[in-house]
Amino acid sequence: MPGTNTLQSNIQKEIVELSTAIGGLVNSFKRLQNPLEESRNKVPQATDQLDKINEQTEAAAHQMLDMIEQITAREEEILEQIDQTRACLESGDNDKILSCLRIIAEKAQTNLNDSFLIMDALQFQDITSQQMNHAASLLEDIEHKLHTIIGVFDSNDGDSEDEKESNARTAKAGKVRAFDPHADLFEKKTNQNDIDSLFDNNGK
């Protein structure tokens, strides 16, 4: 029957189209697998870096506050010694004056040393800024992967406006960002002495 043949032919055509569509979907899901996998790994890395920044900033701030507290206490002791020196000047007790001056000099020197230690601790800014740049670059990677995923479902040819904008932003940020992904304020994987001996052995 001619009607049956047409119906069969139409069903066959529909099945072929359906099969092609399913094949396309399978390919699309395969293309999604990598960006999803990479994004899934990068999110915890970025979170870890941000946690580390929080932890290390807090530790450095505490370290500096402790030192400032000690410096302030010493300043008060210095002022006390100055008062005693004034009193001794009136009484003419030279030995006591000399003792007070010695104490003042010692405390001033300790404060000077502590000021350098505060400056040492301020290096946390450089280390945490590298950690932030690392976290930012991981998030930019994730953004890029998400655009790739969107692109899979986007029927338009070429990059979407969003994707172009994201790529431009990533490229711009990548040019100015220079960081060590392993920068850490407290955890030194290598002993400085080992590095010194490596360079000493090399000759100067």
Place this chain on the structure above:
Amino acid sequence: MSQTILVVDDSPTVVKFVSFSLKNRGFNVLTACDGMDAIEKMSNTEDDIDLVITDLNMPNLDGYGLIETIRQNEKYSSMPIIILSSEQAEEDREKGKKAGATSYLIKPFKSDKLLSEVKKFL
């Protein structure tokens, strides 16, 4: 006349901290924010530079590139160069040594350690 040290780092905090420590000990300090800036400063300054302290990870031209460029200049072929970096991997140290660095300090560092390293060479 005081000796001149060029400090190269893209972190203004590190530049300020290192400069302060060195100036406090009587050194004359020049600063640069990356390798390219350092080369420009070295070319334009009338002072003789006695030592360079450089970071590794920097935009435009990194520390390795800077050291290699400095070593190509006969005038500075034996000038001490200290790397300051948070990079701790063995390959970074080897790469730094190969590029021509004289010494390598891991960040964060104590200002005492930096000064003793500088005094080793000057």
